[in-house]
Amino acid sequence: MPTALALPLALLGGGVWGSFLGVLAVRIPGKTSIIHPGSRCDHCGTPLSPRDLVPFLSWILLKGRCRTCHERILPEIPLAELLTALFMGATVLFAPSVPRGLLAALFFSFALPLTMIDIRYHRLPHRLTIPCLAAGILAVGIFRGPQGVIDALLGALLGFLPIALVAAFYPRGIGMGDAFWLAAIGAFTGPVALSLVLLVASSTGILATLLVYAYGLYNRTRSRTSLFSIAMPFGPFLSLGALTALLAPGLSRLINQVLLEIMP
Numbered sequence: 001m002p003t004a005l006a007l008p009l010a011l012l013g014g015g016v017w018g019s020f021l022g023v024l025a026v027r028i029p030g031k032t033s034i035i036h037p038g039s040r041c042d043h044c045g046t047p048l049s050p051r052d053l054v055p056f057l058s059w060i061l062l063k064g065r066c067r068t069c070h071e072r073i074l075p076e077i078p079l080a081e082l083l084t085a086l087f088m089g090a091t092v093l094f095a096p097s098v099p100r101g102l103l104a105a106l107f108f109s110f111a112l113p114l115t116m117i118d119i120r121y122h123r124l125p126h127r128l129t130i131p132c133l134a135a136g137i138l139a140v141g142i143f144r145g146p147q148g149v150i151d152a153l154l155g156a157l158l159g160f161l162p163i164a165l166v167a168a169f170y171p172r173g174i175g176m177g178d179a180f181w182l183a184a185i186g187a188f189t190g191p192v193a194l195s196l197v198l199l200v201a202s203s204t205g206i207l208a209t210l211l212v213y214a215y216g217l218y219n220r221t222r223s224r225t226s227l228f229s230i231a232m233p234f235g236p237f238l239s240l241g242a243l244t245a246l247l248a249p250g251l252s253r254l255i256n257q258v259l260l261e262i263m264p
Contacts, residue, residue, distance in 0.1 A: 010088040015055030018084025022077035025116035028127055044069035055081040076116055099143045104246040106139055107188050111239040118235035124177030129184050136187030151190040159186030159194055178234050185242040193245035193252040200241035
């Protein structure tokens with residue numbers, strides 16, 4: 001399909017799909033159904049009409065408030081719509097191949113609601129991580145056959161075990177949700193790319209922690225707080241590392257070559 005046609009379709013479809021991903025981010029932490037009831041205001045319960053469901057545009061026209069009760073609309077929905085549309089458009093433009101783009105889009109569909117949940121609640125629910133793990137094994141198997149399934153299972157195992165051991169002995173530092181999330185990531189990326197995933201996740205996580213700490217010092221809110229006491233969810237940084245590995249497979253090979261050269 002020509003890019004001139006695929007790009008607007010990806011943007012439009014991404015906005016619609018992002019609305020559903022936003023619903024996942026809102027309803028799964030509350031352990032409510034993602035199907036029933038239908039789209040409605042979370043404050044007054046008024047069902048939303050089609051004109052209120054146009055991705056992102058409806059939120060802008062309504063100035064972020066319900067048409068009926070004028071309470072603020074949860075920001076997760078329009079944010080998910082915008083981010084998904086942008087990501088799907090970027091995938092059309094920059095994915096190295098169609099299978100890689102489809103894998104990245106499928107992974108993003110789990111990563112976005114999990115990231116939003118982890119940022120707000122500091123947890124990664126198994127209702128999303130385990131289906132993502134299964135979807136990764138199935139998708140890689142479809143694209144790469146039996147060898148893909150083997151790589152996906154090995155990636156899941158190597159992703160799960162180290163984090164699970166850390167979580168078992170130091171539960172205050174990291175949780176089992178991170179272990180299952182890295183297992184799902186390993187299923188999508190395979191074992192070879194896990195080094196890049198962890199490198200990106202750890203470096204961006206450290207950078208974000210330093211920025212939060214510096215911001216606190218600037219505002220005189222953390223003058224007596226240790227840098228190591230700042231609790232940052234690790235899931236969003238793992239997601240960033242996984243998307244990097246999926247969309248830039250050559251970078252994984254380069255990182256592994258560098259690591260082999262510097263290892264004694």
